[in-house]
C-alpha cells in the first residue's frame with residue numbers, strides 16, 4: 040500500500056494584525072487577530088506527503104519549491120511533524136488495526152503557485168498546507184478538529200493557523216501558558232460575504248528588510264505603543280470588526296481595517312530602532328484610497344475601498360465587487376508603471392484535499 044496525500048492551503052491577509060509573541064517557542068501571540076482567506080486558485084501552497092517504512096536516514100526529508108531544506112532539530116518544521124505524529128500515534132493506540140504510520144519515515148514536497156519573492160507571505164499557506172496534508176495522510180479527521188490542527192499550524196508560523204479555514208477567521212490568542220487555547224476559529228464562512236474582493240498591489244517584489252519574526256520581538260521589547268495596542272486597541276476592534284463582518288457593513292469593515300493597518304505600522308515606527316515596511320508608493324496608495332473614500336462619502340455614499348499592509352510595502356485592497364473596476368481603473372491611472380496583480384475573489388474554503 041502507498042500512503043500518500045496532497046492538500047493545498049490558501050494565503051490569508053489579516054485585517055486585525057498579529058504582531059508580537061508572548062511565547063516565542065510555542066508561538067503564542069500578544070493579541071488576537073482576524074483575517075480573510077484568499078481564493079485558493081490564485082495564491083496557495085500545495086503539499087504532498089508520503090509515509091513509508093523504508094524511508095530512513097534521515098527518516099524525514101523536505102523539498103520546498105524543488106529545493107531540499109534541512110529539517111532542523113528544535114526547528115518549527117520539526118515541531119509540526121512531531122506533533123502530527125503524536126496525534127496519529129494516539130489514534131493507533133486506540134485501534135490496533137490501523138497501520139503504524141506514526142513509525143514510518145516521511146517525504147514531503149511543498150510548492151507555492153506564486154513567487155516567494157513577490158513579498159507575499161508564503162509561510163502561512165505553507166505551514167497550513169503541511170498540517171492539512173499530514174492530517175489527511177494520517178487520517179486524523181474527524182477525530183481531530185480543524186481548530187485543534189490550527190494549534191499545530193500556529194507552531195509553524197503564527198499566521199498559518201488562520202489559513203486552515205476559509206472566509207473570515209479569528210486567531211484567539213488565548214491565555215494559558217501551554218497554548219491550548221491559542222487557536223483559529225471561523226467568524227463567518229466563505230459564502231457569507233462573497234461580494235467582497237481583494238486586489239493585491241505588488242509595490243515591490245524585493246525581499247523585505249526586517250523579517251516579521253525578528254521585527255515583532257523588537258517591537259515587543261521596545262515599543263510602549265504596542266502595550267496600548269494590546270490592551271485597548273485590539274480587543275475593541277476584534278469585537279467591532281466581527282460585528283461589521285456579520286452585518287456585511289463594508290463602511291465599518293473598511294474603517295477598522297485601515298485603522299488597524301495604520302496602528303500596526305505606527306508600532307513598527309515606535310520600535311527602537313524603528314522598522315519601516317511601507318514606502319513612498321505604499322503611502323501614495325493610502326492617500327489615493329483616503330481621497331476616493333472622502334469623495335464618495337461627500338456624495339452621500341460610504342467608503343468604497345480599504346487598504347491594509349503587512350510586513351512589506353505591498354498593498355492589499357478590499358472592495359465590494361461592484362467597486363472593483365473603478366478602484367482598479369484609479370490605481371492603473373495613478374500608478375501607470377506599477378505591476379499590480381489582478382483581483383481575487385476573496386473567499387475560499389480554507390485548506391483542502393485535492
Ligand code: DP6
Nearest residue numbers: 053056057196197198251252349350
Ligand atoms: C504582519 O505569522 O509570519 O503578516 O509567527 O513569526 O512566523 P511568525 O510570524 P508571521 O507574522 C505575520 C505578521 C503580519 C500580520 C498578520 O498576518 O497577522
